[in-house]
Amino acid sequence: xxxxxxxxxxxxxxxxxxxxxxxxxxxxxxxxxxxxxxxxxxxxxxxxxxxxxxxxxxxxxxxxxxxxxxxxxxxxxxxxxxxxxxxxxxxxxxxxxxxxxxxxxxxxxxxxxxxxxxxxxxxxxxxxxxxxxxxxxxxxxxxxxxxxxxxxxxxxxxxxxxxxxxxxxxxxxxxxxxxxxxxxxxxxxxxxxxxxxxxxxxxxxxxxxxxxxxxxxxxxxxxxxxxxxxxxxxxxxxxxxxxxxxxxxxxxxxxxxxxxxxxxxxxxxxxxxxxxxxxxxxxxxxxxxxxxxxxxxxxxxxxxxxxxxxxxxxxxxxxxxxxxxxxxxxxxxxxxxxxxxxxxxxxxxxxxxxxxxxxxxxxxxxxxxxxxxxxxxxxxxxxxxxxxxxxxxxxxxxxxxxxxxxxxxxxxxxxxxxxxxxxxxxxxxx
Amino acid sequence: xxxxxxxxxxxxxxxxxxxxxxxxxxxxxxxxxxxxxxxxxxxxxxxxxxxxxxxxxxxxxxxxxxxxxxxxxxxxxxxxxxxxxxxxxxxxxxxxxxxxxxxxxxxxxxxxxxxxxxxxxxxxxxxxxxxxxxxxxxxxxxxxxxxxxxxxxxxxxxxxxxxxxxxxxxxxxxxxxxxxxxxxxxxxxxxxxxxxxxxxxxxxxxxxxxxxxxxxxxxxxxxxxxxxxxxxxxxxxxxxxxxxxxxxxxxxxxxxxxxxxx
Numbered sequence: 001x002x003x004x005x006x007x008x009x010x011x012x013x014x015x016x017x018x019x020x021x022x023x024x025x026x027x028x029x030x031x032x033x034x035x036x037x038x039x040x041x042x043x044x045x046x047x048x049x050x051x052x053x054x055x056x057x058x059x060x061x062x063x064x065x066x067x068x069x070x071x072x073x074x075x076x077x078x079x080x081x082x083x084x085x086x087x088x089x090x091x092x093x094x095x096x097x098x099x100x101x102x103x104x105x106x107x108x109x110x111x112x113x114x115x116x117x118x119x120x121x122x123x124x125x126x127x128x129x130x131x132x133x134x135x136x137x138x139x140x141x142x143x144x145x146x147x148x149x150x151x152x153x154x155x156x157x158x159x160x161x162x163x164x165x166x167x168x169x170x171x172x173x174x175x176x177x178x179x180x181x182x183x184x185x186x187x188x189x190x191x192x193x194x195x196x197x198x199x200x201x202x203x204x205x206x207x208x209x210x211x212x213x214x215x216x217x218x219x220x221x222x223x224x225x226x227x228x229x230x231x232x233x234x235x236x237x238x239x240x241x242x243x244x245x246x247x248x249x250x251x252x253x254x255x256x257x258x259x260x261x262x263x264x265x266x267x268x269x270x271x272x273x274x275x276x277x278x279x280x281x282x283x284x285x286x287x288x289x290x291x292x293x294x295x296x297x298x299x300x301x302x303x304x305x306x307x308x309x310x311x312x313x314x315x316x317x318x319x320x321x322x323x324x325x326x327x328x329x330x331x332x333x334x335x336x337x338x339x340x341x342x343x344x345x346x347x348x349x350x351x352x353x354x355x356x357x358x359x360x361x362x363x364x365x366x367x368x369x370x371x372x373x374x375x376x377x378x379x380x381x382x383x384x385x386x387x388x389x390x391x392x393x394x395x396x397x398x399x400x401x402x403x404x405x406x407x408x409x410x411x412x413x414x415x416x417x418x419x420x421x422x423x424x425x426x427x428x429x430x
Numbered sequence: 431x432x433x434x435x436x437x438x439x440x441x442x443x444x445x446x447x448x449x450x451x452x453x454x455x456x457x458x459x460x461x462x463x464x465x466x467x468x469x470x471x472x473x474x475x476x477x478x479x480x481x482x483x484x485x486x487x488x489x490x491x492x493x494x495x496x497x498x499x500x501x502x503x504x505x506x507x508x509x510x511x512x513x514x515x516x517x518x519x520x521x522x523x524x525x526x527x528x529x530x531x532x533x534x535x536x537x538x539x540x541x542x543x544x545x546x547x548x549x550x551x552x553x554x555x556x557x558x559x560x561x562x563x564x565x566x567x568x569x570x571x572x573x574x575x576x577x578x579x580x581x582x583x584x585x586x587x588x589x590x591x592x593x594x595x596x597x598x599x600x601x602x603x604x605x606x607x608x609x610x611x612x613x614x615x616x617x618x619x620x621x622x623x624x625x626x627x628x629x630x631x632x633x634x635x636x637x638x639x640x641x642x643x644x645x646x647x648x649x650x651x652x653x654x655x656x657x658x659x660x661x662x663x664x665x666x667x668x669x670x671x672x673x674x675x676x677x678x679x680x681x682x683x684x685x686x687x688x689x690x691x692x
Contacts, residue, residue, distance in 0.1 A: 161456075165596075179586060179595065182602035274665025277601065294587065298668040306589045313591050 004344070005046065005411065006066050007141065009100040010073050010092060011058035014114045017091035025081055025088055027052040032128070036135040039076060044068040046411075047139040049132035049146070051107070053124050055114050060104060062141050062411075066096055101145065101336050105329045108149040109156040110163075117162035117318045122153045140415045144339065152332045159328065160321040165314040170201035172310045173281045173302070174208060177249055180279050180300060184208035190247040191215045192240065193254030194226055198283050201251050206230055214247060216240050218254070241265055245272050251281045252288040260288040266296055281307070342424065345401050348414050351423045352397065356390045435478050435499075439533050441471030442502075446526040453523050453597055461519060468506065468526060475503045475533075488544055488552070491559035494690045495539040500560075502532035504567030508611070512571065516607045520597055524574040554629035558622055565618030566682060569654075572611035573679035576672035579604040583669050605667050608675055612661075616654055623647055646685040653678045 012022065027035060032050050039048050039061070048061040063069035074092070078085045095103045106112040110121045129146045132138045138146070157163055166172040177184055187210045191202050194217060202213065213232030216239070217223030223234040235243060244250070244265070254260055261280075270278075280301040282289040287303050294301040302310075341347060364386060368379060397417065404413050418424055448464025451457075479500060482490040490496035509525040512518065547555065578598055585595040598604070626647070631637045638644065657674045660666035666674075 176586070179582070179600050180602065182600035271664070275667050276665070277668065297670060300586055302589065309589065310591045 005062055005064050005141070006096050007060070007062050007100045007145065007340070008066050008069060009058060009060050009095040009103045010070060011051075011056060012088060012091040012093065013056035013058075013112065016093060017088065021088055021091055022055070022057065024083055025057050025077060026054070027057065029131070031080075032131055033135065035076070035080065036132060036137045038080075039073070040135070040137045042069075042072050042076075044072050047142040048137045049129055049142055051125055051128045053121070056107070056112075058104075058107065060100070060142065060145075062139070070094055098333055098337055101340075102329060102333045104145060105149050105152045105332055106326070108153040109325055109329060110153070111156070111322050111325050111329065115167055116315075116322050117167075119157075119163055122150070126150065140411045141340070141343070145336065148332060148336055152329060155332075156325040156328050160324040162318055162321040162325055164321075165317055167311050167314050167318065169283070169304070169307045169311060170197055170204055172307050172314070173201045173251070174204045176281075176300075176302060176307075176310065177205070177279055178208075180277055181248065184210045186211065187248040188246055189213050189232075190240070190243055190250045191226065191230075191232075192250060192252040192260060192288060193217060193256075193284065194222060195253035195283065198251050198253035198281075199226070199229075201281060201283070202230055205249065205251075210249065214243055216243075244269055244278070247278075248276065249279045249281065250289075251283065253283040254288050256284070256288060257286060259290045261293065262290045263292045263296070266293060266299070270296065270298060283307075339424070342418065343411055343414050345410070345414065348417055348423065349398055349401060352394060352417070352421055355421060355423060356394055360386050360390050434474050434481075435533075435537065438471045438474040438478060439530065439537060441467045441474065442506075442526060442530040442533060445471060445522070446530050449520075449523040449526050453520055456597070461522075464522060464526070468522065469510070472503070472506045472510065475499075475506070479503060486544060489556050489560055491556060491563055492544050493539075493542050495536050495541050497559065497563060497690075498532045498536035498539065500563050501566060501570075502529040502536065504564050505529045505532065505570050508564075508567045508571050508614070512607060512610065516603060516610070518575070518599060518603065518607055520599065521571075521575060521578065521607075524577065525571065528570060528574065548632075551629065551632045554625050554632055558625040558629050561618045561625065562622035562686075565615045565622055566686065568611045568615030568618065569675075569679050569682055572608045572615060572675050575604055575608040575611060576675040579608060579672040580669065580676075583672070601668070605671070608672065609661060609667075612654065612658060612675065616658055619651060619654060623651055643685065643688050646681070646688055650678065650681045650685050653681055 012025070014022070017025075027050060032052065035050050036048060039045050039050075039059075044063050044065050046062045046064065048059065051058040051060070059073050061069060061073070074085055074089065077083070077088065103112070108122055108125050110117050110119065113121050125146075129138070132142070166175045174184070177187070181187055184205060185208065187205075189202060189205050189210050189212075191198060191213065206213065211232075213227070213230040214235050215223045215227040215230070215232055216235050216237050217226065218237055220234065220236060226232075227234040240261075244261075252260065275298050277298045277300065280289045280293065280299070282301060282303040285304060289301050289303070291301060291303065293299055342351070364383065367382065368374065374382075401413065401417060404410060445464045445467035448460055448467060452461040452464060479490055482488075482496070489500075491500055505525060506529045509521065512521075579601065581594050582598040582601055582604060584590075585592065585598075586601065627637050630639070630644075653674070657666070657671065657678060660674075661671060
């Protein structure tokens with residue numbers, strides 16, 4: 001039996017499913033086309049969109065029969081991905097109505113991401129939505145829902161500053177560098193050793209136009225290789241002390257068991273540097289740079305734990321922003337609910353009649369006040385006339401809405417009627 | 431005139447509160463409104479000072495009342511000029527209250543009648559006071575920037591990326607703003623002291639009388655001279671330079687009030 005139309009979000013993400021499950025169920029772009037095609041033909045599914053990223057798989061759909069639609073999606077996933085249901089069923093969450101609206105708003109706003117506030121998710125959702133639009137699988141409800149979620153995401157980003165402040169170690173190093181040097185342009189960088197995180201940090205610095213880049217490695221050949229990558233110069237490890245006079249930022253990541261630089265290496269150094277600040281980023285474990293060096297004036301030493309702490313504070317900052325973001329989302333959910341509720345036959349007819357009655361009363365008042373000589377009888381005759389005029393005019397639209405109340409395109413008709421008579425207050429889609 | 435002066439004070443106070451609000455909540459509109467109030471206050475203040483000049487024929491630097499008012503005006507002026515080059519948005523939170531304080535104190539101080547002096551004597555006195563007031567304003571800004579520097583430096587050294595770390599600008603910007611203020615202030619101070627010595631000669635017939643006031647004026651000059659020398663020759667910068675700038679200003683303040691106590 002067809003019930004009331006509902007929005008349903010079915011999916012799994014990094015919080016509910018381990019990566020083994022997520023990778024098994026991820027849908028590629030080509031898959032998506034087939035999925036939308038196949039699910040669109042399902043009698044229980046009305047509108048549908050699919051979002052699949054490395055951290056989540058989400059089906060967003062509308063249906064008159066949520067239970068059946070839910071089963072259909074599960075069956076489809078099991079079949080299409082050749083994965084028994086029990087493997088992923090535990091990890092699935094199913095949200096309906098307001099919960100589903102809230103969920104999709106949160107996802108788009110990056111409040112549900114692994115790294116809260118990361119900016120990629122909105123782009124991914126937009127792409128997937130464009131895909132669904134291409135296949136014509138989105139209707140009135142999902143179109144409205146998706147556009148709302150984009151504007152909510154934008155509001156959350158600009159109003160809470162959720163995307164501000166670095167949350168990766170290599171980027172935190174760059175942010176710190178900026179707080180010390182202002183501009184990083186033209187700041188000389190020395191890379192000691194090698195390593196993924198250290199190289200990433202150098203890359204970030206190069207992107208900020210830091211140069212020249214020097215690379216010192218125990219094996220000179222490896223150093224030359226790395227230097228080529230950053231268009232820098234390889235130097236010998238024994239020369240490091242001399243280059244300390246020139247460079248501004250040192251990123252250290254060697255496998256040495258002892259400190260590579262100790263306090264006595266700095267005797268006279270700051271004087272010959274004319275006290276220009278020097279920033280050490282020590283990513284190595286065990287540490288390369290003696291922490292005592294941090295006590296020297298205008299020298300700053302950050303080790304891996306310090307950087308982690310710096311990020312931790314930024315993460316907490318983001319979480320506070322996320323709380324603010326949720327308030328924006330909650331308000332948007334209520335707004336959407338009001339629109340969605342209106343998307344039914346009865347409320348549409350009610351507001352149609354209310355609007356007509358309002359117009360009738362207003363016009364009557366105008367007419368009566370410009371014709372003060374009218375008798376009581378005349379007035380009641382005019383009143384009757386207008387009333388039956390309105391009733392006759394609204395009879396066919398009302399009947400049309402009622403008879404189409406159970407067909408599949410109901411939402412479309414209602415939305416059309418609401419727009420035609422401008423029942424939501426403003427003309428135009430937004 | 432008093433009404434305009436009152437309005438100026440009100441503008442400065444609103445602007446001060448606004449800048450504090452900006453530091454707390456980091457909302458651009460708050461900053462912009464505070465800036466507008468500061469500009470309006472500054473323009474009115476300029477009007478007040480010009481009015482005084484027209485009325486009396488003297489640049490208003492002869493009593494503590496006038497000097498403090500002119501000092502407040504100069505601090506804001508130096509700040510607004512620096513703002514064009516350095517965009518130190520948070521500095522307003524210190525500068526505006528300082529200027530407010532100066533004008534508030536000025537407004538409650540007695541306004542003694544101006545003692546007329548022969549033309550040449552008055553010329554030197556006016557030059558002496560005016561350059562010193564401007565120089566003091568520059569040094570006051572240098573001191574405030576140095577305070578911000580020390581706070582930010584402590585946050586970075588202490589690995590405490592909290593409230594101030596986020597809100598304060600880079601060490602480099604703070605350091606160079608402080609340096610720029612010193613470079614503006616020093617020639618003014620030097621000229622102020624020289625003209626003061628000449629003024630003393632016109633009054634007392636002696637250039638130098640080993641008065642504690644005079645000795646302190648020279649000490650102040652030496653402190654700043656040493657600081658600038660170190661900065662230029664050895665490249666002194668950072669924490670030590672900031673501390674020295676603050677100490678210099680404290681000595682300067684002491685000397686300033688020594689003179690007005692008579």
